[in-house]
Amino acid sequence: MLSNITIKMRLIATMSVLGVLIALLGVMSIISLKSANNSLNEVYSNQLASTQAIGESQIALGRARFTMDRVMVHPDAADAKDILVRSEQFLEASDKSWKVYLGLPQSAEEKSLSDDMDKKRNDYISNGMLAMNKALRENNIEQADKLMMTGLSALYRTLDQAAETLTQYQATSAARMYAESQSSYQTQVTMAIIGMVVGALLTIISSILLLRAIFGPLDQALRHFGAISDGNLANDIVITRHDEMGALLTGLQKMQERLSTTVRGVRDGSGAIATASNEIASGNLDLSSRTEQQASSLEETASSLEELTSTVKQNSDNARQANQLAVSASDVAVKGGALVAQVVDTMGSISESSKKIADIIGVIDGIAFQTNILALNAAVEAARAGEQGRGFAVVATEVRNLAHRSASAAKDIKMLIEASVLNVGAGSALVSQTGTTMDEIVASIRRVTDIMGEISAAGHEQELGIGQINQAVAEMDTVTQQNAALVEEAAAASEAMQEQAAALAEMVSIFKLDAAHSGPAAAKPALRKPVVAAASTALKRPAVRLAPVSVAAAKPRPAKPAADNSGEWEEF
Known part of the structure; x- marks a missing residue:
């Protein structure tokens, strides 16, 4: 109780x-x-x-x-x-x-x-x-x-x-x-x-x-745990209690039953694993050969793209240099136009100054004329004065001579100034025409610069596009190389899986199961070591080394039934 x-x-x-x-x-x-x-x-x-x-x-x-x-x-x-x-x-x-x-x-x-x-x-x-x-x-x-x-x-x-x-x-x-x-x-x-x-x-x-x-x-x-640790799963666990110790023995009984089921499942599954790993190794051989062919084709494509990339890059560099020269010529033409504009402004200033000088000479000529008239009047008055005005008449005569000489000099200067004004006007017209011509030259050079810039940009875009194509091909080659390595790893893994299956079957063979539930032990499959082509590890990489870009992992294809393994590898 x-x-x-x-x-x-x-x-x-x-x-x-x-x-x-x-x-x-x-x-x-x-x-x-x-x-x-x-x-x-x-x-x-x-x-x-x-x-x-x-x-x-x-x-x-x-x-x-x-x-x-x-x-x-x-x-x-x-x-x-x-x-x-x-x-x-x-x-x-x-x-x-x-x-x-x-x-x-x-x-x-x-x-x-x-x-x-x-x-x-x-x-x-x-x-x-x-x-x-x-x-x-x-x-x-x-x-x-x-x-x-x-x-x-x-x-x-x-x-x-x-x-x-x-x-x-x-x-x-x-x-x-x-x-x-x-x-x-x-x-x-x-x-x-x-x-x-x-x-x-x-x-x-x-x-x-x-x-x-x-x-x-x-x-x-x-005692039961010791028997289980020795591999004996056939002992009967008698439960006569209904307390916590009874619950412990009940749990131990369930654990022994589930462990027996697990061992039987492992025995049955180890043979299937060995067979499947052998088939996987055979498929990996075919996959390795095809991966090698794909890597060789990608290598040739990468080499051709490398030459095309070099040519496009050279054209792009030449267009870029021509664009820089056109820009420099445009800058020089702009500076020349600015200097011509300054010359036009200077010639205008000189013309204005010449006109002002001509006006001043006219004033001087008028003053000389009036001085001559005044000297004439003074000589007349001196003649009327007689002997008292003789000295004054001499002075008036000298003054008239000076006034006449001043008027002659002013007239000569005026003629020279007028000739200079005409020359300055002609020079200003020529300079103005030169400025117009320089503006047309600057506009033409700017159009040439724009065209060269468009050519350079197009060449740069072509260079980038071909570079991306080359990079994609390099990534494809890298992925192909990785696939080849993965195929080798898969082959090694399948071989290891065969060995593990054999070891697992040997490990579970130590367990002694109930005769009423235990079936015949799974036969050990014959191990076949897969032969992988050694050439796949020596595939050449393309000469161009671009920055690696992360490649999104491809979605796994749905697994096909294992009944037709040869057809599966043929479709790949």
Whole structure:
């Protein structure tokens, strides 16, 4: 029956029982500690306080009686009044302590005893102490002596007996509480020992049962694991439990069954793998030969494209140089046109300056003419003056001569200036025509430059296009070389696959399967080492080395049925 209870439930039950036991021990310990604490609290806060209050009250009464006795012995002392005041203070202190005691909790029996003592105490104080204090204040020594000898002593003995009875009751109560505390302590110790013994027994029994429930199935599982590691998959795993160990053995049983199925599948599949790898190796031989032919054709194509690329590149370079020369000629023509324009502007400025000089010469000629007229008028006036004007007439004649010479010189200069203006005008016309011609030359050179630029651009585009074609051919050659290498790797892989299939068949042959389910072992296929043409590894690369461009992987073709392998390679 215990085999049907899970280990988890056993652990929970054991821990629960131990937990309840520990909780009970804890509760009992708390109750015991609380009881002991209450007893100590009762002794401290009630019994001890009561005894202390009663003792302080009685001591204060004794001191009051002692002070009165001193006054009776020395009634005429100077401090007699002060001693009586101190006696009254002691009585007040005694009343205060007694009231403290009466305020403490009391049992019925203690209440009866305290009431009796309170009555006797009041009688002692009122009829004894206060009466004696009054007689001493009135200096009535005889009355005080009479009170002390007759009533005061009897009242004190009665009060002292009541106080002793009450104190004895306090001591008896404290002893009873101590005995109860000791009894409770012994009970709790006994219960704790019983609980610990029971807990230890439960722990030992539970540990033994759990160890048997865990290690027995574990030993069985370890034996089965050892048999499986030795290759024996035919052992029967008997399951008699329904707990976690039973689940472990069930899992082990399923693992053994699935491992047996896997080993049988591996045995059956290893032969098929060897046969398929042999066929793959045969196909790789044909593929390697065709890849070699394709690589040779691509090599010739790459060589032709290399020559075409070189020619187009040379044409493109020549067109680029001609374009640069045309651009330089255009720049020179533009600069020449600018210089001709500056010459035209300069010739215009010279023509304007010549015209201004001609105008100035005309002004000078007019001034000379007017000077001549004025000199003539002066000579006429000098002739009229006679001898007085002769000297002036000579001067006027010289002035006329100078004016005539100035007019002649101005006329000559004017003629020269006019000739110069005509020459400058003709030069300006020629320069203007030259500027127009230079503009036409610049326009023509620009058209030539544009045409050469278009030729250069077309040549560059052709160069790029042929370069891309060459690059594509180089990539095709690279891919072909890679395909050849992959074919070799596939051939090597197929050979390795054959070897692995044989090794796998040999490895699984160590497993011993159930005779009812195991079939005949797969026959080892004859290994045939594929012969790959060595020439494929020595294919030449094209001379042109362009930057490699990533080639997108081709999508795999759908696999054809394995029934017609020869037709598959023929279609490739």
